[in-house]
Amino acid sequence: MLLFLLSVGLTLIFGMLDVINLAHGSFYTLGAYAGLAIAAVTGDFWIALALAPVVVAAVGALIERGCLRALYARGPNAQVLLTFGFIYLFDDLVKWIWGAHVRSMPPPAMLAGSVALGALRFPSYRLFVIVFGLAVAGLLWLLLERTRLGAILRAGVYDREMTAGLGVNVHRVFTGVFAVGAALAAVAGVIAVPIQAAYPGMGVEILVRTLIVVVIGGLGSLKGSLAGSLILGQAETFGKAWFPDTSMFIIYGVMVLVLLARPTGLFGRELR
Amino acid sequence: MERLTRRRFLGGAGAAAATAALGPPARRASAQAKPLKIGLVLPYSNVYAVLGESITEGMRLVFERESWTVAGRKVELLREDDEVSPQVGLRKTKKLIESDAVDFLVGPVSSGVLAAIRDTVHQARQILIVANAGNDEISRERCSKYIFRASFSNWQPNWPMGAWVAAHVGKEAHLIAPKYSAGFDMMKAFKETFVPAGGRVVGEDYTPFPVNEDFAPFLTKINQAAPRVVYAFFSGSQAVRFVRQYDEFGLRARSKLCGAGFLTETDVLPAEGKSALGIITGHFYSTLLDNPTNRQFVREFRETFKKTPDGFAVQGYDTAQTIVHALKATGGDTQNKDRLIEAVRRVEFDSPRGRFRFDPKTQNVIQPFIYIREVREVGGELANVVIDQVANVKDPGTGCTLPG
Amino acid sequence: MPWVAGTYPVKLAQEILIWGIFAMSLDLLVGYAGMISFGHSAFFGLGGYVAALCLKHWSPSLASAVLLPAVAAGVAGLVIGYLSIRVSGVYFIMLTLAFSQMLYAAAFSTEWLGSSDGLPGVPRPSLPGVDLNLTPAFHLYVMVFFALAGVALDRIVRSPFGRVLRGIDDNAHRMAAVGYAVNRFKLVAFVVAAVIAGLAGSLYAQFNGYVSPEMLFWTTSGEALLMVIIGGTRTLAGPVLGAAAFIGLQSLVSSYTERWMLILGAVFIGFVLWAPAGLLGLVQEGAEPRA
Numbered sequence: 001m002l003l004f005l006l007s008v009g010l011t012l013i014f015g016m017l018d019v020i021n022l023a024h025g026s027f028y029t030l031g032a033y034a035g036l037a038i039a040a041v042t043g044d045f046w047i048a049l050a051l052a053p054v055v056v057a058a059v060g061a062l063i064e065r066g067c068l069r070a071l072y073a074r075g076p077n078a079q080v081l082l083t084f085g086f087i088y089l090f091d092d093l094v095k096w097i098w099g100a101h102v103r104s105m106p107p108p109a110m111l112a113g114s115v116a117l118g119a120l121r122f123p124s125y126r127l128f129v130i131v132f133g134l135a136v137a138g139l140l141w142l143l144l145e146r147t148r149l150g151a152i153l154r155a156g157v158y159d160r161e162m163t164a165g166l167g168v169n170v171h172r173v174f175t176g177v178f179a180v181g182a183a184l185a186a187v188a189g190v191i192a193v194p195i196q197a198a199y200p201g202m203g204v205e206i207l208v209r210t211l212i213v214v215v216i217g218g219l220g221s222l223k224g225s226l227a228g229s230l231i232l233g234q235a236e237t238f239g240k241a242w243f244p245d246t247s248m249f250i251i252y253g254v255m256v257l258v259l260l261a262r263p264t265g266l267f268g269r270e271l272r
Numbered sequence: 273m274e275r276l277t278r279r280r281f282l283g284g285a286g287a288a289a290a291t292a293a294l295g296p297p298a299r300r301a302s303a304q305a306k307p308l309k310i311g312l313v314l315p316y317s318n319v320y321a322v323l324g325e326s327i328t329e330g331m332r333l334v335f336e337r338e339s340w341t342v343a344g345r346k347v348e349l350l351r352e353d354d355e356v357s358p359q360v361g362l363r364k365t366k367k368l369i370e371s372d373a374v375d376f377l378v379g380p381v382s383s384g385v386l387a388a389i390r391d392t393v394h395q396a397r398q399i400l401i402v403a404n405a406g407n408d409e410i411s412r413e414r415c416s417k418y419i420f421r422a423s424f425s426n427w428q429p430n431w432p433m434g435a436w437v438a439a440h441v442g443k444e445a446h447l448i449a450p451k452y453s454a455g456f457d458m459m460k461a462f463k464e465t466f467v468p469a470g471g472r473v474v475g476e477d478y479t480p481f482p483v484n485e486d487f488a489p490f491l492t493k494i495n496q497a498a499p500r501v502v503y504a505f506f507s508g509s510q511a512v513r514f515v516r517q518y519d520e521f522g523l524r525a526r527s528k529l530c531g532a533g534f535l536t537e538t539d540v541l542p543a544e545g546k547s548a549l550g551i552i553t554g555h556f557y558s559t560l561l562d563n564p565t566n567r568q569f570v571r572e573f574r575e576t577f578k579k580t581p582d583g584f585a586v587q588g589y590d591t592a593q594t595i596v597h598a599l600k601a602t603g604g605d606t607q608n609k610d611r612l613i614e615a616v617r618r619v620e621f622d623s624p625r626g627r628f629r630f631d632p633k634t635q636n637v638i639q640p641f642i643y644i645r646e647v648r649e650v651g652g653e654l655a656n657v658v659i660d661q662v663a664n665v666k667d668p669g670t671g672c673t674l675p676g
Numbered sequence: 677m678p679w680v681a682g683t684y685p686v687k688l689a690q691e692i693l694i695w696g697i698f699a700m701s702l703d704l705l706v707g708y709a710g711m712i713s714f715g716h717s718a719f720f721g722l723g724g725y726v727a728a729l730c731l732k733h734w735s736p737s738l739a740s741a742v743l744l745p746a747v748a749a750g751v752a753g754l755v756i757g758y759l760s761i762r763v764s765g766v767y768f769i770m771l772t773l774a775f776s777q778m779l780y781a782a783a784f785s786t787e788w789l790g791s792s793d794g795l796p797g798v799p800r801p802s803l804p805g806v807d808l809n810l811t812p813a814f815h816l817y818v819m820v821f822f823a824l825a826g827v828a829l830d831r832i833v834r835s836p837f838g839r840v841l842r843g844i845d846d847n848a849h850r851m852a853a854v855g856y857a858v859n860r861f862k863l864v865a866f867v868v869a870a871v872i873a874g875l876a877g878s879l880y881a882q883f884n885g886y887v888s889p890e891m892l893f894w895t896t897s898g899e900a901l902l903m904v905i906i907g908g909t910r911t912l913a914g915p916v917l918g919a920a921a922f923i924g925l926q927s928l929v930s931s932y933t934e935r936w937m938l939i940l941g942a943v944f945i946g947f948v949l950w951a952p953a954g955l956l957g958l959v960q961e962g963a964e965p966r967a
Contacts, residue, residue, distance in 0.1 A: 020766045067949060071948075074952070080712065081712075081901070084901070085944035086945065088944065089938060089942055089945065092941065096938065208894070212770065248781035248785065249781050252774040256759070259763055260759060260762075263762055265767075
């Protein structure tokens with residue numbers, strides 16, 4: 001589900017802006033650390049979960065306006081490279097501000113224990129993460145399919161020039177989408193802390209897997225992100241437990257197979 | 273400018289005066305006046321940055337006490353960041369050896385970096401004091417006359433644990449460690465005494481490394497098998513994840529978690545929180561050790577750096593003490609390599625972990641004790657409380673041909 | 677003492693030359709053919725491992741040292757390239773990345789490849805009358821291959837083939853429309869780049885006397901990409917300049933500050949935003965008024 005939250009943000013940004021945001025992992029890291037900082041001050045996980053994404057969204061908006069906008073004319077390669085540079089910048093910045101120590105916080109008290117599922121016990125917090133992820137997926141779907149904003153976005157994904165021609169302020173929509181994508185990554189970051197702990201390199205580690213999810217599902221497709229994260233999650237879980245010798249290959253193997261069979265991912269659109 | 277001085281801790285003022293006061297003959301004076309250069313190849317960025325920092329702080333504490341002058345020579349630390357990359361580590365090592373002509377090389381944290389720089393160090397006849405990396409092979413088939421290790425071999429903290437766990441915790445164990453050389457080294461050492469003591473390994477898992485966010489598949493497996501003991505090695509962020517997720521899956525009540533000391537070292541313990549309570553680990557050190565050297569070390573470390581020292585800081589401390597004692601033995605001379613090596617081999621002093629000396633056969637430290645520690649709450653803080661100990665643990669050194 | 681204090685700068689220069697070869701080969705893809713690959717490290721590492729194995733276990737000859745590694749990298753390039761060029765853009769990036777990561781995983785978990793710790797003790801080849809263990813001799817040796825790779829790439833990019841590649845980068849549809857087999861051209865470029873990257877990797881193995889899985893990891897590709905961008909794409913001198921700048925900065929700056937990554941990131945972003953032609957572009961711009 002973490003992967004879903006991350007990949008959906010990434011795919012949203014790509015769908016609208018045609019930018020593969022390699023700094024997406026850094027937004028995840030920033031979100032985790034902003035969450036830790038807010039939780040440290042307020043002592044409340046939920047406030048952290050609500051506020052950290054806002055902070056990161058602001059950072060995202062700044063990057064889009066300040067740097068990315070200048071590059072739209074120069075094609076996608078320049079944008080990919082730019083966001084690649086931000087990985088180095090943000091990772092080191094996080095280390096500078098918060099230090100390299102591993103940090104963590106406990107899950108909120110009401111989700112601390114584990115619940116019985118048949119014979120096995122399953123951690124409550126993980127159940128919450130799954131429910132939460134599905135809720136976000138539902139909300140996004142409603143937003144995209146049932147609102148005017150959603151209609152604009154879908155139109156923008158389909159044909160950017162045409163949408164601009166219809167009198168929509170594409171620039172503002174771009175900034176908004178980039179910020180929302182960043183915020184989703186930050187949500188994932190905050191949620192991850194009680195399970196996985198936070199440290200400066202966490203974003204880079206998860207970036208590659210997020211990219212794989214997005215690519216398997218098909219760039220720009222919400223459905224694809226959900227399918228991709230499920231497939232990858234299953235493949236990984238299965239592989240780790242039963243084929244530990246090959247577990248490092250499995251996620252890449254799955255991606256290679258999918259791409260060879262369907263060069264634009266499961267639900268991807270044709271590239272121009 | 274501030275950066276420069278932070279990087280190159282030049283000895284305190286008055287070092288020159290100290291040399292003058294010794295009043296050596298003119299020729300000797302010029303040789304002695306040369307600063308003692310110690311090159312550090314440690315990670316200051318990337319995953320192990322905290323360890324590099326801790327080791328450096330342990331060293332600084334020693335040289336601070338000596339007022340940055342040892343046997344009439346001003347001490348200069350040259351820090352180089354190896355970024356936990358064998359390639360970068362190798363380049364920085366060459367720089368320190370050839371460009372800076374350091375008297376002692378200290379490092380590295382990562383076993384990959386140590387494996388990479390070993391031949392270069394050996395061929396250059398450069399004295400290296402390993403301050404962390406525990407690859408067994410460096411005390412065995414790849415040992416070198418020029419390489420000492422003041423930290424540990426991977427074998428050391430785990431070997432005594434096998435018999436101990438079998439006798440005191442349970443005879444059915446599931447083993448879990450990251451899938452790389454240190455993980456294999458450590459589990460092998462555990463089995464060496466666990467199985468002969470009547471223990472049975474009911475399962476063994478090696479998890480993806482260096483990246484593994486989620487232990488859920490392994491924990492589910494362990495949950496189903498419900499062994500009496502789970503023996504683990506993880507460090508850094510993976511230790512935090514493993515310990516937290518172990519608790520999350522409710523395994524704490526069913527299987528006792530034991531492991532190598534890194535699992536609950538002071539660098540990760542606060543992040544693990546109460547999930548770590550009750551974990552039993554074997555390590556050469558605990559902050560709580562009640563000996564005068566350690567009491568002073570912990571007090572001074574807290575005063576100077578405003579934090580609690582961990583085993584890594586002790587490794588740095590002992591590395592620096594080794595240099596100080598060897599140098600005093602040669603009267604500050606580092607030109608005569610053989611004499612210097614001999615002096616390092618004979619070093620003996622009180623370390624926070626106990627009486628420190630090298631095993632002449634492998635030039636690896638003989639652990640005065642491997643302490644069996646349990647995580648408990650002491651004065652509102654989590655700590656590794658010593659519940660038992662095994663004395664004089666030295667690596668078997670199989671395949672090492674140094675003249676013992 | 678066989679080690680003279682003065683050899684470190686020479687060794688740094690050798691390292692720059694080797695990375696320069698690697699970066700140039702990547703630029704053939706990125707700058708000329710418009711294919712951003714995050715999996716170029718596969719060939720660098722493969723060349724390194726093949727050289728290490730052959731030199732250690734077979735014979736200390738030139739064939740072991742450079743020929744076989746380059747051929748092996750070329751064969752791998754043919755396979756990976758054949759599969760990867762069927763997709764483009766991000767999919768191409770991800771597919772190349774996947775292949776290099778799979779090779780990384782293989783090296784990392786294979787005992788006879790040294791697993792996580794890599795293979796130490798790689799000898800340098802013995803040539804008649806030359807001792808490559810001496811720094812000056814090895815320097816000359818590296819220079820020779822650097823020159824060979826440079827000349828070969830220069831020939832290629834100036835040839836009609838090179839012009840077609842640039843045409844593909846500028847507008848693949850038009851090139852296809854006028855009858856060029858776009859994918860075949862891309863594949864040839866990919867294989868050539870792989871061969872040269874394999875050569876660079878083999879030299880790196882001999883230079884370090886050691887290979888590690890790190891050579892195959894995708895961040896190695898990322899670093900080469902940084903060099904290409906900082907130096908200047910679609911030139912051959914650019915990537916070399918970039919390699920010099922990168923390694924120089926890494927070796928010098930990081931001795932004084934822990935914030936080296938931050939500086940690197942900022943410098944890189946600056947180049948992407950304001951100096952897309954890279955260092956070389958800046959140099960040429962500065963020289964222009966006088967010229």
